[in-house]
Amino acid sequence: MQVKKFEARTMKEALEMVKAELGPDAIILSARDNNKSYGLVGDGSVEITAAVSEETLQKKRFAEARLREQERTKFSQSTARQQKELIEKMVNKHLERNKAPRPITSQRYIDIDEEQVQMQQDNRYGSMAAQERVQSAAKRALAALQDQAPQPARKAAPVVAPVKAAAAAAINTVIPAVPTPTAKQVESLEMQSLKTEIANLKQVLAQFQNIPQNFVQGHPGSEFGLPYDLSFVFEKLVTAGVAPEISADICGHAQKDLPSLKLKNRALVEGWVARKILETTKVCTPEETKQAKVHIFVGAAGSGKTTALVKMASHLVVRENKKVAILSADTFKVGAADQMRIYAQILNVPFSVIRNASDWYHIMNYMNSVDYILVDYPGLSLRNAEEGMNLKRLMPPATLKSRVHLVLSTLAKDQDVTELGRRYSVLDYHDVIFTGLDESVQHGTIYNFMRRFDVPLHSFGIGTRVPEDFEFATKERVLDLLFKITQATKQEHQTL
Numbered sequence: 001m002q003v004k005k006f007e008a009r010t011m012k013e014a015l016e017m018v019k020a021e022l023g024p025d026a027i028i029l030s031a032r033d034n035n036k037s038y039g040l041v042g043d044g045s046v047e048i049t050a051a052v053s054e055e056t057l058q059k060k061r062f063a064e065a066r067l068r069e070q071e072r073t074k075f076s077q078s079t080a081r082q083q084k085e086l087i088e089k090m091v092n093k094h095l096e097r098n099k100a101p102r103p104i105t106s107q108r109y110i111d112i113d114e115e116q117v118q119m120q121q122d123n124r125y126g127s128m129a130a131q132e133r134v135q136s137a138a139k140r141a142l143a144a145l146q147d148q149a150p151q152p153a154r155k156a157a158p159v160v161a162p163v164k165a166a167a168a169a170a171i172n173t174v175i176p177a178v179p180t181p182t183a184k185q186v187e188s189l190e191m192q193s194l195k196t197e198i199a200n201l202k203q204v205l206a207q208f209q210n211i212p213q214n215f216v217q218g219h220p221g222s223e224f225g226l227p228y229d230l231s232f233v234f235e236k237l238v239t240a241g242v243a244p245e246i247s248a249d250i251c252g253h254a255q256k257d258l259p260s261l262k263l264k265n266r267a268l269v270e271g272w273v274a275r276k277i278l279e280t281t282k283v284c285t286p287e288e289t290k291q292a293k294v295h296i297f298v299g300a301a302g303s304g305k306t307t308a309l310v311k312m313a314s315h316l317v318v319r320e321n322k323k324v325a326i327l328s329a330d331t332f333k334v335g336a337a338d339q340m341r342i343y344a345q346i347l348n349v350p351f352s353v354i355r356n357a358s359d360w361y362h363i364m365n366y367m368n369s370v371d372y373i374l375v376d377y378p379g380l381s382l383r384n385a386e387e388g389m390n391l392k393r394l395m396p397p398a399t400l401k402s403r404v405h406l407v408l409s410t411l412a413k414d415q416d417v418t419e420l421g422r423r424y425s426v427l428d429y430h431d432v433i434f435t436g437l438d439e440s441v442q443h444g445t446i447y448n449f450m451r452r453f454d455v456p457l458h459s460f461g462i463g464t465r466v467p468e469d470f471e472f473a474t475k476e477r478v479l480d481l482l483f484k485i486t487q488a489t490k491q492e493h494q495t496l
Helices: 009-021 053-067 068-078 080-097 113-150 163-171 179-213 229-241 242-258 266-280 286-291 304-317 336-347 359-369 384-391 415-428 444-453 475-483 483-495
Strands: 002-008 029-035 045-052 294-299 324-328 351-353 372-379 401-408 431-437 459-463 470-472
Touching: 002 009, 002 029, 002 304, 009 029, 009 045, 009 401, 029 336, 045 475, 053 068, 053 080, 068 324, 080 444, 179 483, 229 266, 242 266, 242 444, 266 475, 286 401, 304 336, 304 372, 304 431, 304 459, 304 470, 324 336, 324 470, 336 372, 336 401, 384 444, 401 415, 415 444, 444 475, 475 483
Parallel strands: 294 372, 294 401, 324 351, 324 372, 401 431, 431 459
Antiparallel strands: 002 045, 029 045, 459 470
């Protein structure tokens, strides 16, 4: 991280110096006005402190080194957004060119399932053993039939062995003088042996039939008792990021409300599910937003809380022509209040810092001169009760009509978002704002949070532009994010 100070006669010149030296991704840490003949020419000047990461600075130098002199001059005169796009394009092109070749093999050795291979071998050997037992039993049965065939008369021999010895002699094809009892004994022994082998064979076959059932998985949603006809829409919701239990609840209502014949019509099922999502989605109405004069933005660090506040302030000032004041209660993070002061100067709106609860009574004297007051609070994870109490002490008095917005990022895991919602419940937030919609491919977290905590959706952050990439939440927008309707329509137009 490199931190530098820049001094110029005006704010515009100072920002141009920052862009030329550190690049378009530089972060403004602080800005102040120098008076009393202090500056470059003896008059008042502006001093800006900016910072940029080493990686970002290296990318800027890499892009400039590969430009010609004329292109470099044009690059320095372009806007920050154009510079950023060109740098990313050149870096991505370089990385794409130096990307490692694809592996020759289609499957890595570590991905081979040894247990499945071993089970296939065991099944094969088990089948061979069963076949050998069947062949052995068949041979013994054939020998018993041969023993029962008529034999020529022979000279009688004295019987000196008991019945057990006679059976053994029958097996050795020595027929006694009276063949009838010996044949029955042999037949009884062979039949008993055949029955035993057949019973063993049945047992082996039963075990063989049970083995594949452990590997065959049911259709998506079968663990929740859903029929096969609803598996496609269940899988579609889960792929979009909707929690399996919530997806199963929606499909369960479809199973109850739709006849079995209509469940086979996929278009009809998707239409019913889409209507169910619209009915269960909660969003803030414009009247609810206008009723509150003080809007408080809370959330964990990195959730886009400050950006969401600036976008909403820009929307109210530029598009609705409202009088707005910006406050900052973030005294924990270094430079947070100074950064918010710069945003207020750009929007030309009043700014103040709240350090304790008593500051609210001084601010109440000026509330009649503005339409809305937006307050930025510290980005805390609320891992302990003390952090929650610190935030509650900075809250405005109950006499003020305030509305608390919880700001969350769609890039966070569903489990982490749920945990943050549970922790921030001590502040009794009224709605939720989701940011980073343009960076995420799964937006089911939005619907999951709304269903679990029963709070309405306020607005979305869909990009980096201010105030263009800010929009209030609507039910239709949530459905579009889950079913990718707009994306599918664009792809169809491109193919045409």
